Amino acid sequence: MQVVATKLLIPPARPAAVPRARLLRLLDAAAAHPVMLVVAPAGFGKTTLVSTWLREVPARTSWLTLDEDDDVPGRFLDYLVTALGTGRTLLDSGTASTPAVMTELVNELVDEECVLVLDDVHLLAEQEILDALTFLVEHCPPRLHLVLLGRTEPDLPVARWRGRGLLAEIGAAQLRFSPEEAAGLLAAVTGRAVDAGTADELNRRAEGWAAALQMLGIGLRDGAAAAPSVRFRPGNRYVLDYLAEEVLAGQPADVRDFLLRTSVLETLTPSLCDAVTGRSDSDRVIRDLERANLFLTPLDEAGEWHRYHGLFADYLRGELDPAVARECHGRAARWFAAHGMPAETIRHAVPGGELDLAVVTVREHAEVQVRRGELATLLSWLNRLPEEQVRAHADLAGFKGWLLYLAGRADEAEAYAAIADAGMGPDAPAVDRAMLRTFQAYLALTHGRPADAAGLATAALDLLGDSTSFFRAAAMGVLGQARRLTGDRRGGIEVLREAVRLGERSGNPLSALEATGYLAPLLYVQGRLREAVVLCRDALRGHADAPMAGLAEVPLGTLLYERDELDEARTHLVDGIARCEQLGTTSYTLLGLRTLARLHHASGRPDEGFEALLAARRQADAAEDYRRARLVVATIAELHLRSGHPAAAGQALEEITGDQPSSSDYEQLTRARLLIARGTPDRALDVLGPIEDRAREEGRDGSLVAILAVTALARHALGLPARDLVARAVELAAPDGYRRTFLDEGAPLVPLLKDVRATAPAFVADLLSRSRGTPAPSARGSGLRTVEGVGVVETLTETQRRILGLIATGMSNQQVADKLFITVGTTKWHLNQIFGRLQARNRTEAVARARELDLL
Numbered sequence: 001m002q003v004v005a006t007k008l009l010i011p012p013a014r015p016a017a018v019p020r021a022r023l024l025r026l027l028d029a030a031a032a033h034p035v036m037l038v039v040a041p042a043g044f045g046k047t048t049l050v051s052t053w054l055r056e057v058p059a060r061t062s063w064l065t066l067d068e069d070d071d072v073p074g075r076f077l078d079y080l081v082t083a084l085g086t087g088r089t090l091l092d093s094g095t096a097s098t099p100a101v102m103t104e105l106v107n108e109l110v111d112e113e114c115v116l117v118l119d120d121v122h123l124l125a126e127q128e129i130l131d132a133l134t135f136l137v138e139h140c141p142p143r144l145h146l147v148l149l150g151r152t153e154p155d156l157p158v159a160r161w162r163g164r165g166l167l168a169e170i171g172a173a174q175l176r177f178s179p180e181e182a183a184g185l186l187a188a189v190t191g192r193a194v195d196a197g198t199a200d201e202l203n204r205r206a207e208g209w210a211a212a213l214q215m216l217g218i219g220l221r222d223g224a225a226a227a228p229s230v231r232f233r234p235g236n237r238y239v240l241d242y243l244a245e246e247v248l249a250g251q252p253a254d255v256r257d258f259l260l261r262t263s264v265l266e267t268l269t270p271s272l273c274d275a276v277t278g279r280s281d282s283d284r285v286i287r288d289l290e291r292a293n294l295f296l297t298p299l300d301e302a303g304e305w306h307r308y309h310g311l312f313a314d315y316l317r318g319e320l321d322p323a324v325a326r327e328c329h330g331r332a333a334r335w336f337a338a339h340g341m342p343a344e345t346i347r348h349a350v351p352g353g354e355l356d357l358a359v360v361t362v363r364e365h366a367e368v369q370v371r372r373g374e375l376a377t378l379l380s381w382l383n384r385l386p387e388e389q390v391r392a393h394a395d396l397a398g399f400k401g402w403l404l405y406l407a408g409r410a411d412e413a414e415a416y417a418a419i420a421d422a423g424m425g426p427d428a429p430a431v432d433r434a435m436l437r438t439f440q441a442y443l444a445l446t447h448g449r450p451a452d453a454a455g456l457a458t459a460a461l462d463l464l465g466d467s468t469s470f471f472r473a474a475a476m477g478v479l480g481q482a483r484r485l486t487g488d489r490r491g492g493i494e495v496l497r498e499a500v501r502l503g504e505r506s507g508n509p510l511s512a513l514e515a516t517g518y519l520a521p522l523l524y525v526q527g528r529l530r531e532a533v534v535l536c537r538d539a540l541r542g543h544a545d546a547p548m549a550g551l552a553e554v555p556l557g558t559l560l561y562e563r564d565e566l567d568e569a570r571t572h573l574v575d576g577i578a579r580c581e582q583l584g585t586t587s588y589t590l591l592g593l594r595t596l597a598r599l600h601h602a603s604g605r606p607d608e609g610f611e612a613l614l615a616a617r618r619q620a621d622a623a624e625d626y627r628r629a630r631l632v633v634a635t636i637a638e639l640h641l642r643s644g645h646p647a648a649a650g651q652a653l654e655e656i657t658g659d660q661p662s663s664s665d666y667e668q669l670t671r672a673r674l675l676i677a678r679g680t681p682d683r684a685l686d687v688l689g690p691i692e693d694r695a696r697e698e699g700r701d702g703s704l705v706a707i708l709a710v711t712a713l714a715r716h717a718l719g720l721p722a723r724d725l726v727a728r729a730v731e732l733a734a735p736d737g738y739r740r741t742f743l744d745e746g747a748p749l750v751p752l753l754k755d756v757r758a759t760a761p762a763f764v765a766d767l768l769s770r771s772r773g774t775p776a777p778s779a780r781g782s783g784l785r786t787v788e789g790v791g792v793v794e795t796l797t798e799t800q801r802r803i804l805g806l807i808a809t810g811m812s813n814q815q816v817a818d819k820l821f822i823t824v825g826t827t828k829w830h831l832n833q834i835f836g837r838l839q840a841r842n843r844t845e846a847v848a849r850a851r852e853l854d855l856l
Contacts, residue, residue, distance in 0.1 A: 030168030043211025074582030122150035176208025189217030263316035275335040373548030394423035450485035473511030527701025529736035550579030554592040681717035734760035
């Protein structure tokens, strides 16, 4: 994503700003709280006040001005982390993996004193982003102070923060100008002292509202009526119209025309204003307006870029003749096109009636955006185009459908694929037809039709020949995936290796990274873990900070988890998930969340593991990616088994029992583990036999490590010899360092490992040492408490506390599930755990006893 630098700048000091010592002292005192909330209508001086205060703060300071486009989890998190200066690009949403991303962020800020300001926070409505801010506040590092500025109170748990003493607040009442401050502002605007009576009268009518005082002061300076005959309230549209009209009426005709025409622009610079207005002296006009304090705010210290005060701009746009507005937008679009700024070109071309220019701009820059991994940006451009324009151009419909597919919006993607297929004839450019066939191949994979996907990908490759198009490497990538899923793993590896080479040779880093992401797991299951790690590390060189890097970072994190290099694995998984969310892909995000969940559990944080899986489940369901949704459910079952809850694991697997039988080794291994835990290891062997035979036939030594280990546990439970199986598993695993496969099986495998020390002495000794050092799964609050009249009870995990708090308000199971983005079945399971731990028979007793324990 291209970062707009001006959004991260603290607004420059305003000339002749009025000192507001009482409010600066209030801000100083509020810094003792983790959060300062400054809420007031537009024009009350929130931004000016806080930016002035920030210049005197001794700590490191960061600023982020939000706009409506930032209400996307990946974009918001990327800006947030950039503003904080961590040097990493994190992903909206947000999103579903937000807790993991924010945990990493909080950990990085523990030892650093910092003040972070989020301006216009009222624009945020996306629940994932609100959850991210809630997490940041409720896990706030001791030296971080968060300042939230907004026109209305944000949809955050403000009442709870008040009750906990986390929050300090400044509102409109405190921001209203005192008589002395009003006199100072009026003097600054008019350039002369204003007598006390006039200042008091204007301040009384303005009710201390800074923007109104400023407009009244301009009217007073320019000889207009100083005080309106109506009483007004902040935000009253009619009064704003009256005041702005007085200001505008006092300007020369050419200045009024300049103001009106340039109001279509979000930001102003002289040459752009010349293009829009048809004049050649915009630089002088802008300087004059700035000196006249006509609601013009500089955006950089050099004063090259400015913007109008939001209220003033709204008024101007309302006064601008629609035909003139259309003309100005069109001129702006042509200026931005000439200056190579495609996003701004499209933004103005659509309202300017320059639809052909908008379409041409999208087409010219589409593949460049794809190569750079700016998929979300490209989709936003297509969304700006009128729907009839997208549907009328088959290539645009195909592009939009493909991007929607990557973003996990399968139904919409299918609809656009059909439109593109119907509208793209045999005379269409070969690259467009190849793009569509590649997109259709992706869809076929999603629907479990790998043979169809292979045919479509092959057709795309035939169309492209030796082209360097992004879609040639992409088609090879999906062909490799299709071959893997049809059982031709060696063929898949060969194709994917060529896809990586082609992407690198043709300057297509996105396709090279995507093919790497497909190839690495194939090498892993073939027993070539070390090679897979090197492949991912090589792919990331030169691209480590780009969103597309997530396509290799997530697989790398998964491989490092297998090697039990948990700290580095966690870093790559958290970063990779965030980058994949920003990129707009779901498949890698789901893989990353599944592995991160297993890592959390291995690190003794099972609650965080389940939170990651529940987030993954929501994403998979929303994307209608049923194959990966099954894998998420199987991972939920695995963690329940590792937590000692086979009943819960069984409930999870029952959700997918009725579906088409899975060919996934992972799902079958999880079923086998459940059967062993239920005391039916003979049935587990029936499950394991076929997947062992298949793995041997396909030469998948990496897969055999896990299959042999679980088979050994089943045979051992039956009293049958298992030593040779464990020895063979160790023999396969030792050269490349497959460790978590053994460690995750837990204590039952330890005596079997001790019995095969001679097979690989150093490797087995290392496994046994790591097994002894594995943290016991102990979530937050897993100890015991004694309360008179209740007895000894287990306290609750964080998730269970949240559920208990919600049922205490009277929420149903469905409402709780919706609130926490979990299934009703998971909610019921947690409730049963709550009842057992609190020795309660029902909800009422559980709530009562929790209150006795001060858990609510």
